[in-house]
Amino acid sequence: AGGKGTLVSAWASWCGPCKRELPLYQTLAARFAPRGIHVLLVSVDEHENREQAELFLVEHGIALQSYLAARPLGPFKLGMNPRWPGMLPASFLYDDTGTLRYFWGGEAFAVQNDGRANPLQIGVIDDDVNRAERGAAALLKRCLDAHQKACGKTDDLLVGLQLTHS
Numbered sequence: 001a002g003g004k005g006t007l008v009s010a011w012a013s014w015c016g017p018c019k020r021e022l023p024l025y026q027t028l029a030a031r032f033a034p035r036g037i038h039v040l041l042v043s044v045d046e047h048e049n050r051e052q053a054e055l056f057l058v059e060h061g062i063a064l065q066s067y068l069a070a071r072p073l074g075p076f077k078l079g080m081n082p083r084w085p086g087m088l089p090a091s092f093l094y095d096d097t098g099t100l101r102y103f104w105g106g107e108a109f110a111v112q113n114d115g116r117a118n119p120l121q122i123g124v125i126d127d128d129v130n131r132a133e134r135g136a137a138a139l140l141k142r143c144l145d146a147h148q149k150a151c152g153k154t155d156d157l158l159v160g161l162q163l164t165h166s
Contacts, residue, residue, distance in 0.1 A: 003096060004036035004156065010069070010080065010090040012044050013053040017107045018089040019060075026062050036096075037158065041066040044073060044088065095156060 009025050011018035022041070029039035041064050043053040050068050057066060069076045077084050080092055081103050093102035147157045 003038050005096055005101070005158075006038045006040065006094045007032075008040055008042060008080070008092045008094070010042050010044055010088060010092070012088055013049060013056050014045070015088045019056060021089055021107060022057070022062050023060060026064060029064055032158070035158075039064055042069050042076075043067070044069045044076075047071065093158075 007025070007028070009018075009022070011022060013019070025039050025041070028037075032039070041057075041062070043050070043066065045053045045068065047068065053068070054066075056062075057064075073086070077086055080090075081100055084090060084103065084105060087105045089107065091102075091104040092100060095101050144154050144157065148154050151157075
């Protein structure tokens, strides 16, 4: 309420990838709050594991608004995205009208703990920095053009770019 959009992360205390990405969402929340993007968490832990989920958040300094999904999970999953089969973690970006604009099923980080690139991420590997920069700029332009065509505007679009090296 009162913002441009809301990012919802569905997670569980037993899900390793979920726990790895929650600190990322804490950082994103601080960065995007001034732009009107809210971040909240919904744990799909069983009710009896609620304290375990809460303890994880406290121990890792995750101070985001958090909820526990009610059982059974079917209505929750259907309400979040009818096409979501339930994989975790899962991220949902809603605009200010509550319309789902983006869904990401799976890990939302670029480098796995073992140092390998996350295969679900877009990667630009190029020794020529100028060529890589032009490629990234072209990719951004394609994203903006497609969003303009689909939505008639681009001022509501949030495009993230994460630079990594190995």
